[in-house]
Amino acid sequence: MKKIKTTFIVWIAIYPAITAILLIFGEYLNHLPLLVRTLVLTLVLVPTMVYFLIPFWTKVFSKE
Numbered sequence: 001m002k003k004i005k006t007t008f009i010v011w012i013a014i015y016p017a018i019t020a021i022l023l024i025f026g027e028y029l030n031h032l033p034l035l036v037r038t039l040v041l042t043l044v045l046v047p048t049m050v051y052f053l054i055p056f057w058t059k060v061f062s063k064e
Contacts, residue, residue, distance in 0.1 A: 009061060013053035017045055 021044060022029070029037045 005061065009054060009057045010049075013049055013057050014045070017048060017053060021045065 018041070021041065029040060032040065
């Protein structure tokens with residue numbers, strides 16, 4: 001059950017983050033080559049996930 005909960009926490013953190021970044025910066029990112037676009041997305045998303053979103057959602061779901 002722990003893996004399912006962890007998977008859900010990662011998904012609930014990453015899906016809105018990717019959607020927001022693409023909504024806000026998609027017009028600019030679309031002009032970049034795929035490898036550069038992916039690099040930019042991961043440079044922003046990985047630290048955001050590790051330091052903010054995963055800890056936040058873990059606290060939210062550990063209060064149950």
